[in-house]
Amino acid sequence: MTNAKKTAYCAMLTALSMIFSYIEALIPLFVGIPGVKLGLSNLVVVSGLYFLPAGWVFLVLVLKVTLVSFLFGNLSMLVYSMAGGVLSFLAMLMLKRIKGFSVVGVSMAGGVSHNIGQLAVAVLAVGSVAPLSYLPVLIAAGAVSGTAIGAAAYRVRGLLGRMENGG
């Protein structure tokens, strides 16, 4: 893949993940539990890991988090999203390199670690361990939403493969 093509993909994925974030902000899926959501834009990051070099996917993530936070949120959203995003990126990259896990397992690890990253920021922000009582809910929710996103990414990969082959 040429650098120009990578740049184009990177820009496209960033745009797509911003749209996903926007759609998700419009339609909150799990109402009632703060911090629990599907993480639709993670579909872009997970999929990206399978056809772009990790560095480029990281760039997509950082751009997405920064742009979305300033467009639809605020500085504190940036801190929470960045902590969750970076931790989830590292976890997914690690699991992807371990044999035996498909994109679903990778996405699952991403979902759980994303929530753990955000919870860590919450603990630091309030200066109390009280938010840790959310840990069980956030682990379960991250695993379930990660599985859903991973299953979608599995389908997307099939389509992308065909696209790459000119189909």
Add this chain to the structure above:
Amino acid sequence: MVLGLGMKKRDTYLLVFFLITAAAMALFMNVFGKDAGECVVVTVDGEEFGVYRLSQDSVIEVENAFGSNRIVIKNGSAYMEAADCPDKYCMTYQPVTKANESIICLPHRLVIQVEGKNYMETDGIAR
């Protein structure tokens, strides 16, 4: 493959591992440390703001640079009655009554934590 979702064996194990871990943690938290609540400790940005008896009905106003919150203690339970934070999640919490239960207002860095008898004794407050 499981359910045609592209899941491999290890993916399924990972999912089960996460769900069991979450369930075990939830169970642990429910079985241990849910003693009767004696008082509520209000902290803002990690600093103790005040300690209030659950047995005594009161209204606590917290106002600072982060914003304002009104906590109500009534009939042995505490809840957030009003807050000017953007999301107002803190106001949707069920009232807290037992030790280790808490209400968190993230934007205002405010935590209402219920503590049991031990906290009163170690802190030396007796009102």
